[in-house]
Amino acid sequence: MHIREERKRSAAILADDLRKTYGTGKAAKPALDGLDLLVPRGTVHGVLGPNGAGKTTAVRILTTLLRPTAGRAEVAGYDVTAEPDRIRYRIGLLGQHAALDEELSGRQNLELFGRLYHLGGPGAARRAAELLERFDLADTGTKAVRHYSGGMRRRLDLAASLIMAPEILFLDEPTTGLDPRGRTEVWNAVRSLADAGTTVLLTTQYLEEADQLADRISLIDGGRRIAEGTPDELKATVGADRVDVVVRDAHRLNDAVTTLTGASGTDAVTTDPDRRLVSATVTDRMAALTATVQGLAAAGIDAEDIAVRRPTLDEVFLHLIGDHPTGDQRKATV
């Protein structure tokens, strides 16, 4: 009982100075170079990084597919190397490539996986039927998975990873290669799982995806974490909000600069004559917006567009990745 309580209190996912090196000797290549990660239960955590940053390696270690070279990792309160089977009953994995038996039907796949989770024949059949219904695959009949569309395959793959109603779901680039509709479907599924209390760890190259889904984001590069925070916190690291005004008449650009300088209370106003754009950094976004609208009206300047925007995660990403050269670049400078 005591142990169980402790397990409940602990983080869903913990990585402490996690290292993984592929190959040995001169050919040794570190994929993870001291990764730290802490994901509290019931949250959606995004792991964001460029290709080769170590995202997939991290997921493979946390899902017990790969042994770390050094460091410690715990999932659901259990050590990944010491008690992998306890973890395996509690996690679901949606990998980059559909992990399905292509020759079998959707139902056969789910029943196979259900049996392997030791649900028994009838239990596996019941669970398969539930999941097929839930993911809108109930009418696929006996069609083999290799004849499925990309979206259907992804939905079935997700269904397969939910057979045990896992405490923790790992999604490794879940929407790579999906069309916008397929992407929306996966996003909605992740949201409803998160609402139901499932802890989700999601790797992605798409900043928008992390922005949409994740409570917190770890930015990783070269096998280590280079930044972490909520999407808003990360955006704040790049700089302040901006007010953008696009004027209808290019001749009024200078008047707009004057108005915006007054409204924003700074001299940091920039212009882009080609786009008829005037832009200012602001401290209080709503006050600045009101003042800008009123100022433009008072000066009789016709605006085509007025917007307050935060820096995008793209800007955060480029800003931080730029500060931390990737492993390859580091090697090149040695």
Place this chain on the structure above:
Amino acid sequence: MSTRTVPLGRGQRAVADAVTMTRRGVAHWGRQPGTMVVGLLFPVMMMVMFAYFIGGGMAVEGGGDYTDFLVPGMLALTMAFGLEATMVAITQDIERGVLDRFRSMPIAPSSVLVGRSLLDMINSAVGLLVMLGAGWAIGWRWNGTATEALATIGLLLLLRFAMLWVAIYLGLVARKPEMVQAVQILVWPVAFMSNAFTSPDTMPDWMGAMADWNPMSATAGAVRELFGNPGWESGTWAADHTIALAAASPLLLLAIFVPLALHRYARLGS
């Protein structure tokens, strides 16, 4: 959610998981009966070709019937080869990521491989029956007792089981379906450097010695002996102890390749 089950004991779980994996493969057969039929008929075609195209030019020591000499050899050959399906199945699982799903699940680590070997054993047993029937149809007869016949079938299946584990190991080493072709080329010299088609006495000395010790030769010799079909008296130790060798060599192969394959499987995670 009431789907969480109490983990079974290790042994129970290993058996249950292996059976589930075997059922998976049986479901594949149901979906591709054509592939299975072709797999069963290919050795029959080989046997018929050897019996009628080449058999006319072959003489058996002591003047026996070549068909009676050939069929036991073909039975052993069928058990020892046709392993590409096993290798390809293993490599495909690795490539397609379905193995990653299995490995992320709480299953016995041995079950994927044991399930594969059981599945292919069922297939091979059916294949052996088809070959016995086809041999009968082209005039081969056995002259032993029912017990000897059962012992023969047992030795043939034992050889098959050992070869399947060799194939499972090679599949795990190859990892990619394209690599399997390279391995397949090696099959031919091994198949012919045996007593399946002709006596090793007719080969150069060193080659004949290797053919004598080829596990497939031992099984073919044992099959000839137990079925009462013509063989030869070469006087080598190996040729005189075919039954002992036919039992021992597959067991030796199993003792080597089962641990190797399980080890290799475990190393997929490093």
